[in-house]
Amino acid sequence: xxxxxxxxxxxPVGGALRRPADPAKAVREMEEAERPxxxxxxxxxxxxxxxxxxxxVARCHDIALTEGLLLAYEGxxxxxxxxxxxxxxxxxxxxxxxxxxxxxxxxxxxxxxxEAIAEVLADQLRRIEALPEPGRFRLLxxxxxAGALVAAEMSHDGMPWxxxxxxxxxxxxxxxxxxxxxxxVKLQALADEVTAALGQPVNPDSVQQxxxxxxxxxxALKTTRSSELKQVDHPAVVPLLAYKELARLFSFHGWxxxxxxxxxxxxxxxxxxxxxxxxxxxxxxxGALQIPKVMRRVVVADDGWALVVADAAQLEPRVLAAMAxxxxxxxxxxxxxxxxxxxxxxxxxxxxxxxxxLSAMYGGTSGDASKLLAVMRQxxxxxxxxxxxxxxxxxxxxxxxxxxxxTSPPPSPRWRELVSGPEGVRAxxxxxxxxxxxxxxxxxxxxxxxxxxxxxxxLPEPARLVFFQHDEVMVHCPQAQAEEVIAAVSEAAAEATRxxxxxxxxxxxxxxxxxxxxxxxx
DNA sequence: ATGATGGGCGCC
DNA sequence: AAAGGGCGCCCATCAT
Numbered sequence: 284x285x286x287x288x289x290x291x292x293x294x295p296v297g298g299a300l301r302r303p304a305d306p307a308k309a310v311r312e313m314e315e316a317e318r319p320x321x322x323x324x325x326x327x328x329x330x331x332x333x334x335x336x337x338x339x340v341a342r343c344h345d346i347a348l349t350e351g352l353l354l355a356y357e358g359x360x361x362x363x364x365x366x367x368x369x370x371x372x373x374x375x376x377x378x379x380x381x382x383x384x385x386x387x388x389x390x391x392x393x394x395x396x397x398e399a400i401a402e403v404l405a406d407q408l409r410r411i412e413a414l415p416e417p418g419r420f421r422l423l424x425x426x427x428x429a430g431a432l433v434a435a436e437m438s439h440d441g442m443p444w445x446x447x448x449x450x451x452x453x454x455x456x457x458x459x460x461x462x463x464x465x466x467x468v469k470l471q472a473l474a475d476e477v478t479a480a481l482g483q484p485v486n487p488d489s490v491q492q493x494x495x496x497x498x499x500x501x502x503a504l505k506t507t508r509s510s511e512l513k514q515v516d517h518p519a520v521v522p523l524l525a526y527k528e529l530a531r532l533f534s535f536h537g538w539x540x541x542x543x544x545x546x547x548x549x550x551x552x553x554x555x556x557x558x559x560x561x562x563x564x565x566x567x568x569x570g571a572l573q574i575p576k577v578m579r580r581v582v583v584a585d586d587g588w589a590l591v592v593a594d595a596a597q598l599e600p601r602v603l604a605a606m607a608x609x610x611x612x613x614x615x616x617x618x619x620x621x622x623x624x625x626x627x628x629x630x631x632x633x634x635x636x637x638x639x640x641l642s643a644m645y646g647g648t649s650g651d652a653s654k655l656l657a658v659m660r661q662x663x664x665x666x667x668x669x670x671x672x673x674x675x676x677x678x679x680x681x682x683x684x685x686x687x688x689x690t691s692p693p694p695s696p697r698w699r700e701l702v703s704g705p706e707g708v709r710a711x712x713x714x715x716x717x718x719x720x721x722x723x724x725x726x727x728x729x730x731x732x733x734x735x736x737x738x739x740x741x742l743p744e745p746a747r748l749v750f751f752q753h754d755e756v757m758v759h760c761p762q763a764q765a766e767e768v769i770a771a772v773s774e775a776a777a778e779a780t781r782x783x784x785x786x787x788x789x790x791x792x793x794x795x796x797x798x799x800x801x802x803x804x805x
Numbered sequence: 806a807t808g809a810t811g812g813g814c815g816c817c
Numbered sequence: 818a819a820a821g822g823g824c825g826c827c828c829a830t831c832a833t
Binding site: 490570575 | 811814815817
């Protein structure tokens with residue numbers, strides 16, 4: 284049963300519109316009584332007020348996310364996907380642009396009413412049924428919508444973040460917090476060392492100045508990447524590399540960042556569900572998906588609580604094995620260490636097996652790749668063919684889809700120009716690598732979303748999902764629940780596998796550990 | 806002053 | 818560890 288929530292009203296589909304005095308209370312009561320699938324314009328906006336009112340729901344249908352998935356499938360990639368835009372299209376009215384990220388409260392349009400949202404829902408459900416594989420797409424929509432619930436909840440609950448530990452770490456590495464606009468003392472000392480070693484004043488943040496100064500010292504640099512610098516024998520290199528590392532920590536995850544993103548011992552980033560074309564999440568501020576490993580010690584469970592950290596091992600090759608239905612590869616993917624199981628086919632070398640798989644999935648060409656790919660083609664023809672087909676489709680300018688039906692963007696007009704020009708072969712090959720990767724990464728993202736959705740439903744109160752990073756999840760729970768949560772992770776992985784692939788010999792093992800601090804995991 | 810772009814690098 | 822795809826985000830720099 285679908286129930287639309289919009290603008291302080293509640294509309295059970297097929298029923299009568301209600302205007303409850305306390306909408307949050309009405310949602311809570313209906314959730315307890317009948318667990319409907321809640322429908323709203325955009326979970327990111329509509330669920331947050333409910334969370335603040337202490338209401339959580341099990342299932343939803345996110346109109347905007349669904350519209351985005353449908354438009355892409357229908358070859359209308361990039362058209363506005365808001366409920367308002369979808370409603371306008373339905374009635375042949377002018378379609379408004381996507382709302383700017385900072386809504387203008389003075390001139391923002393009236394929110395769409397529940398009846399209008401119900402119309403869009405009916406239209407979306409019709410469009411889904413008209414697809415060649417409606418069952419898969421329904422699963423995609425459910426998983427994406429569940430992801431929106433999780434994302435809103437994780438932003439609401441936040442990841443444990445010890446500001447005292449963070450401050451101690453920063454002070455240890457950089458020196459005490461400087462006054463605004465100044466470099467921390469240790470950073471400044473490194474900058475001074477670089478200047479002294481190069482014999483002229485240089486801002487180590489400036490690529491231009493660095494290249495010039497190194498040239499003056501007799502060193503020709505193409506770039507100032509650390510990989511290139513490491514090849515250079517010059518006394519400025521060591522302090523410069525140290526500077527780069529610490530400067531990044533200071534500006535990306537330093538005190539200013541913490542002032543902005545950490546409150547009440549919780550880091551609260553804003554996640555963007557489906558923010559990456561492949562279906563992975565992105566973040567909007569906070570850089571939650573780029574937290575440096577050295578910072579993990581700052582993520583500490585509350586007293587008496589634990590962090591259960593779990594990540595999927597070798598997710599992408601397993602996804603490929605399951606999608607391609609390659610019996611040989613699926614057999615190896617029935618083992619915990621897929622690459623070891625493959626080693627036999629590659630002269631007993633686990634590393635060679637790994638290179639072959641990665642090159643097949645990502646279009647790698649370096650080193651021994653081509654030789655190993657030949658072995659791959661011979662031993663695992665269906666898996667090989669699957670990614671080759673995806674690459675060829677992309678090179679020809681056509682679109683590909685993930686297992687559940689997420690659609691890759693079409694080539695840009697610029698690409699179409701390029702591909703018939705002198706750089707055409709290169710442009711085609713680049714896009715082939717993209718589509719080759721899309722089918723694997725996109726399906727891996729779907730598996731991870733399904734895992735997340737199932738796990739969310741299995742967690743006991745008061746355990747909370749607090750972090751999700753592509754193929755890794757973190758749950759914050761009372762210590763006494765840790766074993767139960769670890770078991771829930773395994774169960775969720777098995778269920779996600781069944782949902783996507785049905786009966787398959789491929790296993791998707793997850794390593795889950797209970798720790799006090801994130802740094803102890805892995 | 807403000808906005809756009811590219812280098813560089815963190816994460817998966 | 819190699820490797821490729823995907824991002825976000827800072828800084829410097831250049832154009833407006």
